[in-house]
Amino acid sequence: xxxxxxxxxxxxxVLRVEGLSKQFEMHHLRRTLFAFENIGFELGEGExxxxxxxxxxxxxxxxxxxxxxxxxxxxxAYYHTKEGVIDLxxxxxxxxxxxxxREIGFVTQFLNARPRVAAEEIVAEPLRLAGMPHGQALSExxxxxxxxxxxxxxxxxxxxxxxGGEQQKVNLARALILPQRMLLLDEPTASLDRSARKALxxxxxxxxxxxxxxxxxxHHPEDVAGLIDREIQxxxxxxxxxxxxxAE
Amino acid sequence: MAALNLDNPVGVTRQPPxxxxxxPILTMRSVIRSYGDVRALAGVDxxxxxxxxxxxxxxxxxxxxxxxxxxxxxxTPxxxxxxxxxxxxxDRNLFTLDRFERRMLRAHHIGIVYxxxxxxxxxxxTSSGNVAERLLIAGKRNFAxxxxxxRESLDASEFPIERMDARPRELSGGMQQRVQLAKAIALEPAVLLLDEPTTGLDVSxxxxxxxxxxxxxxxxxxxxxxVSHDLGVIxxxxxxxxxxxxxxVVEQGLADQIFQDPQHEYTQQLVHxxx
Numbered sequence: 001x002x003x004x005x006x007x008x009x010x011x012x013x014v015l016r017v018e019g020l021s022k023q024f025e026m027h028h029l030r031r032t033l034f035a036f037e038n039i040g041f042e043l044g045e046g047e048x049x050x051x052x053x054x055x056x057x058x059x060x061x062x063x064x065x066x067x068x069x070x071x072x073x074x075x076x077a078y079y080h081t082k083e084g085v086i087d088l089x090x091x092x093x094x095x096x097x098x099x100x101x102r103e104i105g106f107v108t109q110f111l112n113a114r115p116r117v118a119a120e121e122i123v124a125e126p127l128r129l130a131g132m133p134h135g136q137a138l139s140e141x142x143x144x145x146x147x148x149x150x151x152x153x154x155x156x157x158x159x160x161x162x163x164g165g166e167q168q169k170v171n172l173a174r175a176l177i178l179p180q181r182m183l184l185l186d187e188p189t190a191s192l193d194r195s196a197r198k199a200l201x202x203x204x205x206x207x208x209x210x211x212x213x214x215x216x217x218x219h220h221p222e223d224v225a226g227l228i229d230r231e232i233q234x235x236x237x238x239x240x241x242x243x244x245x246x247a248e
Numbered sequence: 249m250a251a252l253n254l255d256n257p258v259g260v261t262r263q264p265p266x267x268x269x270x271x272p273i274l275t276m277r278s279v280i281r282s283y284g285d286v287r288a289l290a291g292v293d294x295x296x297x298x299x300x301x302x303x304x305x306x307x308x309x310x311x312x313x314x315x316x317x318x319x320x321x322x323x324t325p326x327x328x329x330x331x332x333x334x335x336x337x338x339d340r341n342l343f344t345l346d347r348f349e350r351r352m353l354r355a356h357h358i359g360i361v362y363x364x365x366x367x368x369x370x371x372x373x374t375s376s377g378n379v380a381e382r383l384l385i386a387g388k389r390n391f392a393x394x395x396x397x398x399r400e401s402l403d404a405s406e407f408p409i410e411r412m413d414a415r416p417r418e419l420s421g422g423m424q425q426r427v428q429l430a431k432a433i434a435l436e437p438a439v440l441l442l443d444e445p446t447t448g449l450d451v452s453x454x455x456x457x458x459x460x461x462x463x464x465x466x467x468x469x470x471x472x473x474x475v476s477h478d479l480g481v482i483x484x485x486x487x488x489x490x491x492x493x494x495x496x497v498v499e500q501g502l503a504d505q506i507f508q509d510p511q512h513e514y515t516q517q518l519v520h521x522x523x
């Protein structure tokens with residue numbers, strides 16, 4: 001796979017990806033599905049990289065691999081923490097879990113709504129886990145819900161009953177309430193209304209200015225045109241192996 | 249073209265480097281247990297980190313409940329070691345403890361909620377009495393303190409306090425589980441073991457009990473090991489997941505990775521059967 005990256009001197013490094021590849025072994029079909037191969041790029045503090053490519057080119061798969069929801073086949077993703085450099089491609093699960101709590105965020109359009117938990121509690125949770133008192137975390141959560149255009153009467157309601165758009169706003173407020181060091185953005189603006197999109201882009205600009213590194217896929221890249229430092233073009237996925245090609 | 253190796257799928261057997269951002273609270277190594285000709289645990293390693301929920305899944309007979317019983321020191325393996333990182337305690341293999349030492353260790357540091365409340369509760373004692381009994385075993389003697397701590401623990405488990413003197417046999421299944429939970433957390437255990445805690449409950453009651461567990465984990469940072477055959481429960485609760493089959497761990501990983509990108513053929517079957 002060819003990856004086109006316009007090179008530019010990076011500020012303090014946050015992530016250096018080398019030869020990263022991902023394939024899915026589908027045992028029941030005895031097939032291997034190639035997602036992407038030999039990806040390499042660098043991401044520095046306060047930088048914003050836009051991933052481009054057709055549907056199926058592996059953009060979201062790359063983000064999920066960096067977040068370790070997917071396990072890479074080969075390659076490295078060296079992430080600079082306060083404690084040292086860690087390879088996200090092979091780090092122990094518990095270290096990844098710690099990094100997710102402390103400094104790597106994944107922002108998606110989908111909310112994993114838990115039953116019987118109010119919207120404001122869902123948004124406040126990252127602050128509470130970080131040690132903020134309940135009352136303060138709730139008031140901060142309400143501020144963010146308001147910023148994303150969620151009506152106050154919905155704040156104490158359960159998001160499992162919300163429309164897709166409202167769920168997405170709750171999800172974004174939760175994902176962005178606590179500043180992270182690196183954000184992986186998987187189509188966060190999809191199906192958002194204009195005011196929520198504006199609130200999201202403003203928050204991303206604020207985070208970028210504070211040094212947060214970001215890499216993302218956007219359905220409408222024009223939403224974040226003012227933030228983009230570099231673009232990475234992923235080419236279309238290779239065809240899955242035929243069963244005959246696969247060793248028994 | 250890369251060959252597909254079904255015996256050694258990607259990511260399952262690798263030994264990743266550690267930056268040591270967290271130290272384990274529970275460590276088991278090479279635990280073997282056979283019952284007659286049946287090998288229930290065939291050299292199992294398990295590690296649990298502070299504040300996390302480790303989910304253990306697998307079909308009946310996979311060894312997941314046997315492993316939990318080992319963690320609760322209810323049984324002794326044929327081989328293997330078990331350490332809990334407890335403040336002020338020497339680092340020793342807990343499987344070598346005698347019966348009394350095990351009882352004391354359980355009373356102070358390990359909580360358990362069984363699927364069957366009859367295993368965890370005295371059905372003819374009051375609910376508060378069940379919680380107090382655990383405090384008594386741990387050496388608490390002041391009656392007022394016992395009652396107050398039982399009340400606090402029942403309240404934290406979202407048990408209706410006005411019913412604290414009701415006997416478990418007079419309560420619903422969901423309420424019985426809350427009493428078990430209150431008993432298990434009364435002394436803030438180092439690890440809380442949950443053996444199919446919501447199996448057999450109505451779906452709505454199950455959601456309430458899981459929500460209580462989530463709250464406890466968030467507010468009190470209680471470390472939990474949750475055994476369940478219900479992947480929905482594991483997905484809702486667990487940070488990391490261990491998949492067992494025939495007494496062995498076939499795969500373990502972050503919960504989202506296990507559900508979104510399972511590596512082992514058995515795990516793929518399990519996840520796809522659910523989805």
